[in-house]
Amino acid sequence: MSLALLAQVTGATQDPTPITAIQDQVHVPGPDIYWPALIPLLILLVGGLLLLTFSSFLRKKAPRGIFAAATVAIAVASALSVLPLWAQVQGWDKLLWWDIHPNPSGAYTTIGGMVGVDGFTLFVTIVICAAVALAALLTDGYLRREDMEGPEFYVLMLLSAAGGLIMAMGNDLIVVFIGLETLSIAVYVLSGMHLRRIQSQESGIKYFVLGAFSSAFFLYGIALIYGATGSTNLVHIKTFMSQTVPTQNGLLLIGLGLLVVGLAFKVSAVPFHAWSPDVYDGAPTPAVAWMASGVKAAAFAGMIRIFVLTFSNYEATWKPIVYALAIASMVVGAALAVVQSNVKRMLAYSSISHAGFILMAVEAGSAQGNSAVLFYLAAYVFMVAGSFGIATIVGRKGDGAHSLADYKGLARTNPELAVAFTVLLLAQAGVPFTAGFFAKFYAVEAAVDASSWPLAIIAMLSAVVSAFLYLRIIVAMFMSGADDGDDGPVPTRAERIPVPVGAGIALTLCVVITMVVGLFPNLLVDAAEKGQPALVQYDSPSSGSAAAAGTTGTGQ
Amino acid sequence: MDAQNLDLAYLALAAILFAIGGVGLLIRRNPLVMIMCVELMLNAVNLTFVTFGKMLNDITGQVIVFFVLVVAAAEVVVGLGLVVAMSRRRPGADADDLRLLRG
Numbered sequence: 001m002s003l004a005l006l007a008q009v010t011g012a013t014q015d016p017t018p019i020t021a022i023q024d025q026v027h028v029p030g031p032d033i034y035w036p037a038l039i040p041l042l043i044l045l046v047g048g049l050l051l052l053t054f055s056s057f058l059r060k061k062a063p064r065g066i067f068a069a070a071t072v073a074i075a076v077a078s079a080l081s082v083l084p085l086w087a088q089v090q091g092w093d094k095l096l097w098w099d100i101h102p103n104p105s106g107a108y109t110t111i112g113g114m115v116g117v118d119g120f121t122l123f124v125t126i127v128i129c130a131a132v133a134l135a136a137l138l139t140d141g142y143l144r145r146e147d148m149e150g151p152e153f154y155v156l157m158l159l160s161a162a163g164g165l166i167m168a169m170g171n172d173l174i175v176v177f178i179g180l181e182t183l184s185i186a187v188y189v190l191s192g193m194h195l196r197r198i199q200s201q202e203s204g205i206k207y208f209v210l211g212a213f214s215s216a217f218f219l220y221g222i223a224l225i226y227g228a229t230g231s232t233n234l235v236h237i238k239t240f241m242s243q244t245v246p247t248q249n250g251l252l253l254i255g256l257g258l259l260v261v262g263l264a265f266k267v268s269a270v271p272f273h274a275w276s277p278d279v280y281d282g283a284p285t286p287a288v289a290w291m292a293s294g295v296k297a298a299a300f301a302g303m304i305r306i307f308v309l310t311f312s313n314y315e316a317t318w319k320p321i322v323y324a325l326a327i328a329s330m331v332v333g334a335a336l337a338v339v340q341s342n343v344k345r346m347l348a349y350s351s352i353s354h355a356g357f358i359l360m361a362v363e364a365g366s367a368q369g370n371s372a373v374l375f376y377l378a379a380y381v382f383m384v385a386g387s388f389g390i391a392t393i394v395g396r397k398g399d400g401a402h403s404l405a406d407y408k409g410l411a412r413t414n415p416e417l418a419v420a421f422t423v424l425l426l427a428q429a430g431v432p433f434t435a436g437f438f439a440k441f442y443a444v445e446a447a448v449d450a451s452s453w454p455l456a457i458i459a460m461l462s463a464v465v466s467a468f469l470y471l472r473i474i475v476a477m478f479m480s481g482a483d484d485g486d487d488g489p490v491p492t493r494a495e496r497i498p499v500p501v502g503a504g505i506a507l508t509l510c511v512v513i514t515m516v517v518g519l520f521p522n523l524l525v526d527a528a529e530k531g532q533p534a535l536v537q538y539d540s541p542s543s544g545s546a547a548a549a550g551t552t553g554t555g556q
Numbered sequence: 557m558d559a560q561n562l563d564l565a566y567l568a569l570a571a572i573l574f575a576i577g578g579v580g581l582l583i584r585r586n587p588l589v590m591i592m593c594v595e596l597m598l599n600a601v602n603l604t605f606v607t608f609g610k611m612l613n614d615i616t617g618q619v620i621v622f623f624v625l626v627v628a629a630a631e632v633v634v635g636l637g638l639v640v641a642m643s644r645r646r647p648g649a650d651a652d653d654l655r656l657l658r659g
Contacts, residue, residue, distance in 0.1 A: 174620050174623055177623075177627070178623060178627065181627045181630070181631070185630055185631060185634050188634050188635075188638065189634055189637070189638075192638050192641060195641060198645055198646070198656060199656050199657055201638065201641050201642045201645060202642070202654045202656055202657055203657060204638045204641070204642075205587065205638050205639065205642055205651075205654060206654060206657070208634065208635050208638050209581065209587075209590055209594075209635075209651075212591075212594040212631055212635065213578070213581055213594065213597075215631075216574070216577070216578070216594060216597035216598055216601065219598065219601045219624065220574060220597075220600075220601045220604065222601075223601050223604040223605050223608065224604070226605065226608055226616070226617060226620075227567075227604070227608035227611070227612070230612045230614060231616070232616065232620065277657075278657040278658070279657075281657050282656070282657045
C-alpha cells in the first residue's frame, strides 16, 4: 500500500520496476540457526513459560507437588538433551546404542557467531540443570510450609537457569550480558518472594540495587571494549588483539577491569561480596540454594569464556586482579565465616571462600585450570545445594530459625539430617573421600602447575581455617548437652522437624553424589577434562553450513 | 568543534553521566531515586555505544542500544515491584531503614 503510494509520488511517468528494486533491497538474510544446539535452552525457557500458562488455567488448587515434579522433569529433559550435543562435540560415533555419526563434529558456533557450543558450555549446562532440579525439590516442601504455593517460584528459577545457559554459551559480549541480566533479574524477584518475611524483601532490594549497579559496570566495560576493538564478538576481539599492536590501549584495559568488577560481583568475590551474606540470610532458603549453586556456575562460565579464552594474550592484565580477588575471597571468606552465629550467613561466607578456590583455578588460565573449575562447580553444586537444603528444613515455619542455637541437638531429634549435614560440611571442608577433597585438590594442583605457589599455600591455610567453621556447626548438632554431661530430656516426636519428601530426595541425591564422586572421582574427571572451552570462527551464512571450521583457540 | 572532538565530548559526557549515576546510587537514600540512578548509568552506557558506533562507522553500536533498553525496562519493572512490596510493609522506608540483615 505504502509502496504504491510511493510510486505515485515519485511520478506516474515511471514504470513500476523501481518498486521491485526496493523490495529486493529490503530482503535481509537472517543468520543460519542450528536448532539442535539450542534445544537445552529452549526446553528450559518454553518449559517455564508453559508451566506458568497452564497453571493459570487451573481452576482448583493444583495437586501437591505437581509444579516441582514438572520443574524437575524440565530440568532433567534439558540435561538429557545435552547428551547428543556432547557426543557431537566430542566426535563420538555412538551414544550408548544409538549411532549418531555427527557431521560435523567438534565445537561449533551458530546464530551468526553469537552462540558457541563446546564441551565447556555443555558441562556447565548440565551443572545448571542439576542445580535447578535440586532447588525445585527443596522448594516444594518449603512453599507448602510457608503457605505460598504457586508456580511462580519454579518459573522464575527455570527462566533464571535459561539465562545462565545463555551466559555459558554466549560467544558475544552482548549475549553474555543478556544472559547475565536474565539470570539476575529472576533471582532479584526470587529473593524478595517471601512476602510475609520482611527480611526477604530487604534482601530483594539490596540484591537488586547492588546487582543493577554491577550490571551497569559490566555493560560499561563491554562498551569500552567495543570502542577499543570495534566488535563485541569474542572471536573478533581475539583476532583483533592478535593482529594489532595497540599503541594506546587504555580503553581496553579499563573495559577489562570493569568486566572483572561485574563478574566478581556475581560470584561474590571479596571485595565485591558485601551483598551476599545479607541476601543469603534474608532470601527464601531454596532460592539461596539456587543462587549459591546455579548462579555462581553461570558467572564462572562467563568468566572463563571472557578472560581465559578471549583475553588470553592480556593475561598480564587480568591475572593479577583475579589473583588478588582469589586471595582476598579465600582469606576473608574463611575468617569472617568463623565469627558468625547464623548458619545461613556462615554458609554464605563459606561460599565466598569457595569462590576464592574457583578463582584460583581460573587464575591458572590453563586447560587444567578449566577442568578444575568444572570439577569444582559440579562438586560444589551438590555440596552447597544440600547444605542449604538442610537449612531450609531446619529453618522451620517462617524460615527464621537459622542461628547456631537452632541446630543444637539436631542429632537427637533428626539424626538423619545431622548425618547428612555432617557429610556435606566435611565435603565442603575438603575431607578426603568426599567430592570436596578432589575439587580443592585439582584447584590447588592447577595453581601449582601455573607456578602460583603463594596462592596454593594460602588456599590450603584458608581451608584449615574454614574447617574450624564446619566443625563448629557439627559440634553444635551432635554435642548438645549441658556442661555437666547431662543430655537433657529425650526429645519427643513432636520436636522432630518434619522432612518433606522432595527435600528428602534432594538431600539423598546430594549426599550420595558427594560420596560417590569422592570415592570414584574418575567418573567426573574424564568429563571435566573433555569439557574444554573453544572459540570458533563463524563462517558466513552463505556457505550453507551452520557449523564452522577453523578453531582459533582451544582451551588454553 | 570538529567531528572527532565532538565524539570525544560525547564520550566524556557519557562518562560523567555514568559517574553521576554511580555516585547517586551510593549516596541517595530514596529507593526510587536509586532506581533512577541505575537508569542513568545504563543510559550513559547507551550514549557510549552510540558514540563508538559512529566513531567506528559500525551499526552494531546502535543495535546494542535496543537490547540494553529492553534489559533496562525489565530491570525497572522488577525494581519498582520490589519497592512497592517493601513500602506496603513499611511505608516511607528508605535505604537506611533496611538494616534487619547485618552481622
